[in-house]
Amino acid sequence: MGAVKLDGLDLRYPDGTHAVRDLSLAVDDGEFMVLLGPSGCGKSSLLRLVAGLEAPGAGEIRIGGERVNDRPPQRRDVAMVFQNYALYPHMSVRGNLAFPLRMHRLRRAEIERRVDEAARALGLGALLDRRPAELSGGQRQRVAMGRAMVREPSVFLMDEPLSNLDARMRMQVRGEIAELQRRLGTTTLYVTHDQVEAMSLGHRVAVLRAGALQQVGPPMLLYERPVNLFVAGFLGAPPMNLFRAEWAEEGAGPILRLGTVRLAPPPASALPTFAGLRPEAFHRTEQRPELPRIEMRAAVVERLGPEQVVLFDAPAPLLDPEYPEAAGPGVRRMAVRLPADRPVAPGERVTLALDPARLHWFDAAGHALEPGAR
């Protein structure tokens, strides 16, 4: 009943911004779909289209199988959590939670029952008579969630609901949202620019860029099989190390070269223009003695408890992961994830083993090439 189907959606704002371009996406009933992308990629606009706060220039929006293009927001059976929560400042927490129910003319007893239930589920019982101004950020966030929940809508729309919380709170509430969605089983569209949120919350993740859909799929699939340079560079922290492929000619054919190291032959299908390596494609030499080795100088070391992220001086210039097709110097540091047992010091020269099986290949247009076949 809560499936959302977007077909060929297009949105252009009066100022000329082309926010959403010919976008089609199907969200199953009960699915948690995360819309992920950098700021200005059109993900919030897409959410507003589904909510009915914007009208598409072209395309169709279906909720629960019914076309809702011409319905105002109040008749779409969706509930929305706003980035700044948009709690009504002149109403108590109770008033905020009851407002959507009053608007839908529920009986007073039913309103009270549902408000109490939501308050209990979200731990808001002691705060019911407070005004939003008297609540902490986390409490406000929960009231906003509660206001969306009480309606029991067929679709939740969440627009960066965690972006105003501090890191600790964000992690806690992230868990709560995931649990709540699992329990209620309500179809959810969740907008974020934070790929950690996307990876941890989404059943599937849709990556957007400049209003266009790049790739949709389960988080791990997107991480392991990005369809293009942008998705490869956007998912992962630190992001994938992307570089222009340089080929060394040998008897058996071309071999990918990174600095002075010869890594691997190209895939059978084509000669790639770009290649990428995740930070975890590197190992200690004694763990994988059979792999090709590369020596680099450590520039920056971030110790993160069980692991360390080391930024090495790259043996060849890397692409800027956010604008991979842009010409220019790009990034000079190669990110590598290593266990923390043997700390690397800045300035130290380290020899690492590099797993060619984990190379990602891309053609000149930035599209991923099938790996594997050598």
Next chain:
Amino acid sequence: MTRRTLAALARHAALAALAVVFLAPVLFLIVGGFKPQGRILTEAGSWRAFFPAQVTLQNYREVFARVSFGHFLLNSLLINAVMVACGLIVNSLAAYALARLRWAGRSLAMGLVLAMLVIPFESIAVPLFYGLSALGWRNDYSVQIVPFIANPLSIWLFYVFFLGLPREFEEAARVDGAGVLRTFFGIVVPNARAAFATVAIVTLLFYWGMYLWPLLMTAGPRVRPLPLAIATFYTLPPLRWGDILAFGTMMVAPVLVLFVAFQRWFVRGVAATGIKG
């Protein structure tokens, strides 16, 4: 004494001087009303104008003897209360439509509202006079109320304030199930109290002393407001300044009381709408 305290002193002295300039006429009005008739003009040129050596209520007694003050006050209160109340509803709705709804002709309508801001009332008084006389509205309360309900200044003040309200509240209300009118009355109005207080006071200050229009449109004391009653003291001898000052004090008092009561909101509203003076 440091240079900073000197500068602060100079600033405060300048402000105090300005305050005296603005407050002196008001003080003269109030004090003069309590003075015996003979002293008002003789003391007018000295500091004694602001300090009653001798307090009397004689002037007030005479005001009540010469005109039916209560009757005129009720007229003024009725006219202004209805005008302000209707004006708040009509102008805020118009401003909301201009600020938030999308409709053809919106910018044209906004342009007309702004154009009307610069048209002085005196220039349309005559056509209004003929038009409303043809409708047979003369000598009535309605003719003193209806033409002033829709007010471009009020619309503009509301418009600016609504533009400054975060859109998310209204969008949340729409998604929560409220239509346009319920969003307006349930969400926008309660968060725009400062704007409503500002517009109410600005309108009241402007129309409480209205003289020309009721003089044109009404005859006899039945529906006339306070400002016309004061004419009695100029036109019917004896000309007694004490009576005029006492009457003036009583005429200003209601507006002053309201202003002080709502001052906090008013100041906030002015700050939010960005209007000056």
